[in-house]
Amino acid sequence: MTQLPDPLQHRTADYPIHESFLKRWSPRAMSGASIPHSDLQSLLEAARWAPSTYNEQEWRFLYAPRDSPHWQTFFDLLMPANQAWCVKAAILLVVLSHRVFSRNGKPNAVHSFDAGAAFQNFCLQGTHMGLVVHGMAGFDREQARTKLNVPDDYDVEAMIAVGCPGEIEELPEELRQREIPSGRNPVEAFACEGPYAI
Ligand SMILES: Cc1cc2nc3c(=O)[nH]c(=O)nc-3n(C[C@H](O)[C@H](O)[C@H](O)COP(=O)(O)O)c2cc1C
Numbered sequence: 001m002t003q004l005p006d007p008l009q010h011r012t013a014d015y016p017i018h019e020s021f022l023k024r025w026s027p028r029a030m031s032g033a034s035i036p037h038s039d040l041q042s043l044l045e046a047a048r049w050a051p052s053t054y055n056e057q058e059w060r061f062l063y064a065p066r067d068s069p070h071w072q073t074f075f076d077l078l079m080p081a082n083q084a085w086c087v088k089a090a091i092l093l094v095v096l097s098h099r100v101f102s103r104n105g106k107p108n109a110v111h112s113f114d115a116g117a118a119f120q121n122f123c124l125q126g127t128h129m130g131l132v133v134h135g136m137a138g139f140d141r142e143q144a145r146t147k148l149n150v151p152d153d154y155d156v157e158a159m160i161a162v163g164c165p166g167e168i169e170e171l172p173e174e175l176r177q178r179e180i181p182s183g184r185n186p187v188e189a190f191a192c193e194g195p196y197a198i
Contacts, residue, residue, distance in 0.1 A: 003165070003167070003168075004027050004029055004132075004165050004166075004168065004179070005179070005180055005181060007022055007023050007024075007025045007181035008022055008023060010180060010181040010183075011181055011183065011184075014186060014187065015187070020124055020127060020128065021124075023127050024123050024124055024126075024127040024133075025127075025181040025182070026132075026133070026134040026135065027132045027134065027165065027179060028085040028132075028134060028171055028175055028178075028179060029085070029088075029132070029165065029166040029167060029168050029170065029171050029179055030085070030088035030089055030090070030132050030161070030163030030164060030165065030166040031088060031163065031164045031165065031166035031167070032066075032087075032088040032090075032163075032164075032166070033090060033163070033164040034065065034066055034067060034090045035065075035090040035091060035131065035162060035163070035164065037065070039129060039131070040063065040065070040091055040162070042125060042129065043122050043125050043126055043129075043131075043133070043162065044061060044122070045125075046121040046122055046124065046125030047059065047061065047118040047119070047121045047122040047125075048118075048121075049121060050114065050117040050118040050120070050121045051114070051117055052110075052114035052117065052118075053108060053110045053114060054101070056098070056101060056102065056108060056111075056114065057114075058097050058098035058102075058108060058111050058114055058115065059095060059096070059097055059114060059115040059118035059119075060095070060096040060097070060098070060154065061093050061094075061095055061096075061118075061122075062074075062093065062094045062096065062148055063091055063092070063093045063094075064091065064092050064093075065090065065091050066089065066090050066091065071092065073147050073148070074092040074093075074094065074159075075087075075092060076143075076147075077094070077139040077140050077143050077144050077147070077159065078092075078136065078138065078139045078159065079138040079139060079140075081138060082136050082138045082139065082159075082161075084172045084175070085161075085171055085172065085175060086136075086161045088163060088166055088170070089132075089161040089162060089163040090162055090163045090164060091161075091162040091163070092159060092160070092161055092162075093159060093160040093161075093162070094144050094148060094156065094158075094159050094160075095115055095118075095119060095156075095157040095158045095159070095160065096115070096150060096154045096155065096156055096157060097111040097112055097114065097115035097154065097155050097157050098111060098153060098154055099111050099153050099154065099155055100153050111155065112155065112157060115157050116157075119135060119157075119158065119160070122160070123135070126162060130165070131162055131163065131164065131165075132161070132162065132163045132164065132165055132166075133160060133161075133162050134160065134161045134162075135158050135159070135160055136158060136159040136160065136161065137158055137159075139159045141156045144156045144159075
């Protein structure tokens with residue numbers, strides 16, 4: 001049986017950073033075990049403290065634990081390629097963002113940006129707790145909107161799978177060799193001084 005790899009054995013930072021950024025990654029191997037509700041509350045608590053424009057906190061998280069009546073609805077939103085490994089997840093979530101400011105109804109240009117910050121807090125807390133947390137774009141957004149009663153002024157952003165780490169052998173064969181922490185482009189590939197010159 002093969003345990004999930006240690007990201008610190010696969011990733012090196014070019015400049016000094018806190019190791020939590022390297023330790024966060026997106027495994028797919030989960031055990032199928034459930035997670036206590038208090039753990040989910042901790043993940044959401046971390047998301048709660050993300051920064052946002054005017055402290056708008058426009059992220060919303062809908063969730064379905066595996067043993068809840070909502071599980072199948074959430075699971076059915078996923079593309080088959082994600083269902084193949086999410087079958088062992090403990091909780092599925094759908095992240096929404098409010099497109100307009102709650103105080104005046106005017107468009108909020110950074111609603112997705114802020115929801116992404118909340119997602120990253122959620123991920124880092126999950127890493128700290130030894131959980132698998134894996135973001136997903138591969139699902140049916142329109143079905144999510146309809147089946148989960150998402151109001152018109154909210155965007156459907158992403159789904160998240162949360163679970164306990166599992167054995168790589170239990171993944172479908174085509175996913176086994178991809179179960180390795182990935183690398184990154186260097187800083188110079190995405191940041192420059194002054195006008196765009198990348
Ligand atoms: C918004 C978002 C959507 C993603 N969608 C999927 C997905 O549908 N299926 C999947 O297996 N991984 C998905 N991923 C995981 C990415 O492929 C992964 O984050 C990326 O390859 C970097 O690897 P790391 O998270 O392990 O560092 C998604 C990640 C994010 C943040």
